[in-house]
Amino acid sequence: MRHLMSPLDFTANELDRLFDLANDIERYPDKYAHACDGRILATCFYEPSTRTRLSFESAMTRLGGRVIGFSDAASSSASKGESVSDTIRIISCYADICAMRHPKEGAPMVAAEKSDIPVINAGDGGHQHPTQTLTDLLTIRSLKGSLGGFTIGLCGDLKFGRTVHSLINALVRYDDIRFVFISPEELRVPDYITEMLKANGIPYEEVIRLENVMPRLDLLYMTRVQKERFFNEEDYVRLKDFYILNSDKMALAKKDMLVLHPLPRVNEISVEVDSDPRAAYFRQAKYGVYVRMALILTLLEIQV
Ligand code: NCD
Numbered sequence: 501m502r503h504l505m506s507p508l509d510f511t512a513n514e515l516d517r518l519f520d521l522a523n524d525i526e527r528y529p530d531k532y533a534h535a536c537d538g539r540i541l542a543t544c545f546y547e548p549s550t551r552t553r554l555s556f557e558s559a560m561t562r563l564g565g566r567v568i569g570f571s572d573a574a575s576s577s578a579s580k581g582e583s584v585s586d587t588i589r590i591i592s593c594y595a596d597i598c599a600m601r602h603p604k605e606g607a608p609m610v611a612a613e614k615s616d617i618p619v620i621n622a623g624d625g626g627h628q629h630p631t632q633t634l635t636d637l638l639t640i641r642s643l644k645g646s647l648g649g650f651t652i653g654l655c656g657d658l659k660f661g662r663t664v665h666s667l668i669n670a671l672v673r674y675d676d677i678r679f680v681f682i683s684p685e686e687l688r689v690p691d692y693i694t695e696m697l698k699a700n701g702i703p704y705e706e707v708i709r710l711e712n713v714m715p716r717l718d719l720l721y722m723t724r725v726q727k728e729r730f731f732n733e734e735d736y737v738r739l740k741d742f743y744i745l746n747s748d749k750m751a752l753a754k755k756d757m758l759v760l761h762p763l764p765r766v767n768e769i770s771v772e773v774d775s776d777p778r779a780a781y782f783r784q785a786k787y788g789v790y791v792r793m794a795l796i797l798t799l800l801e802i803q804v
Contacts, residue, residue, distance in 0.1 A: 502799055503612040503619045507633040507670035519638050522787070522794040529562065535797060535804050536565030542595035543569030544587065545622070546578060546602045551763055551785060552622050552631065556599045559792035568595060585614040592616035597800055599631075618799040626660045626729050632762050633666040634795065635788035640719065642787060643758060643780060648674040651716055655682040655743055656723035656768055658689040660730075663762040664723055668693055672700055679704035680713050684742050686735065687725070710743055714752040720745075722761045722768050722781075746770040750778065760784055 503509070510518065525532050541560040545553050549571070557567045570576040577587065584602065588611040591598050598615065600608045601622040608621035623629040641647050652671070658664050658681055668689070671677050679697065681689045681704060688706060697704050707713055714720075722745055730736040744767055745759065761769060761781040773779050797804065 501616075501618055503608075503615070503621075504630050504795065504799065505609050505612065505619075505621045506628050507630045507637075507666055508673075509630070512673050515634075515637065518634070518791070518794050518798055519641055521797065522638050522790040523642065525793050526787075526790045532563055532793065532797075532804055534564040535802055536560060536563035536800070539563075539565040539597070539800065540595040541565055541567045541569075541796065542591045542598040543567060543571070543622075544576070544591060544598060544600045545569065545571045546573040546576070546600075546607070547623065548572075549601055549623070551788065552601065552629075553599075555785070555788045556620075556622065556631075556792055558789050559796060562789070563793055563796060565596075565796075584611050587611070588615045588619065597796060620795065620799070623662060626662050626665075626726070628666045628669075629662040629762075630666055631788070631792060631795065632663045633670045634791045635784060636663070636667050636721070636760060636762070637670060638791045639760060639780060639784040639787045640758075643783070644718070647671075649676045650718035651678040651680060652719040652721060653680040653682055653710075653713055653717040654689075654721045654723070655710055655745075657687045657725045657739075658683045658723070659687045660726035661723045664689070664721070665693060667721065668697075672696070672702060677702065680717065681706045682708070682710050682713065682743070684708060684739055686739060687742075710745070711749060711752060714749060715754065717753065717757055720753070720757060720759050722759060722765075724761075724764060724766050724768060741767050743768050744770055745773055747772050747776070750776055753778070 584607050597618045599620045599622040605625040605627040612619040725740045758780045
């Protein structure tokens with residue numbers, strides 16, 4: 501039985517097969533409409549979410565399966581003091597597969613160790629968010645044609661943004677990728693990530709001003725300042741509008757640069773950018789459903 505804790509749990513070849521399957525689902529959805537008849541997905545969300553939880557629900561429903569779960573720790577027995585290990589033992593009796601989001605780093609891993617069913621990490625604290633990374637990689641592969649040979653700028657909260665940490669980890673495996681980290685001093689990417697890049701000889705630079713690097717980027721990954729992971733409100737207020745991507749800044753970019761964002765957006769992308777053909781973040785959300793459908797089929801070992 502397989503779980504998904506980190507994007508690196510799959511080899512590059514396995515990821516390619518997963519993305520091929522996701523593209524096939526996109527093209528021929530009817531073929532997969534009953535692939536999960538009689539199967540149940542449990543969504544155990546101890547932290548707020550719109551996209552991740554609903555895209556998992558949409559994915560399982562589009563495969564013909566059913567969904568049970570909770571969307572808030574307060575409405576689960578966690579509020580009575582139940583441990584994640586006990587909860588997953590119970591969920592294993594009720595469902596065939598589980599997607600879990602938790603504010604504590606490593607909680608889905610603890611669950612996986614005690615689980616009789618595949619567990620998917622749907623975001624653990626500031627650590628990892630592998631299914632968002634699968635979404636990001638599928639979007640890049642589908643819209644750019646390949647995973648490699650580009651300069652990617654990651655902008656915003658690079659310290660607390662788990663989607664950023666997961667994506668960098670995953671991209672390291674592909675050829676000829678250059679990273680540009682754009683953040684205020686206080687929200688720089690953690691040292692363990694820059695150490696890992698140095699150890700692998702992967703080029704990166706850290707800058708503060710987005711405008712200066714915009715013309716060189718092939719991809720721009722914007723992120724929200726992670727309010728819930730700040731220790732004080734004052735710092736959040738000072739940093740939250742540090743970057744606002746608008747039409748003036750887009751005018752500096754390449755004609756075929758793509759803007760990605762895991763969403764939700766707050767102020768970091770002005771709505772005027774939404775109509776720019778290079779804005780790919782809403783298309784990205786669609787790819788999130790296809791890739792979660794492919795992931796459910798793969799972990800349940802269902803062949804169509
Ligand atoms: C992200 C998350 O939860 O980390 N959202 C998502 O799952 N699409 C990004 C965020 O909350 O900023």
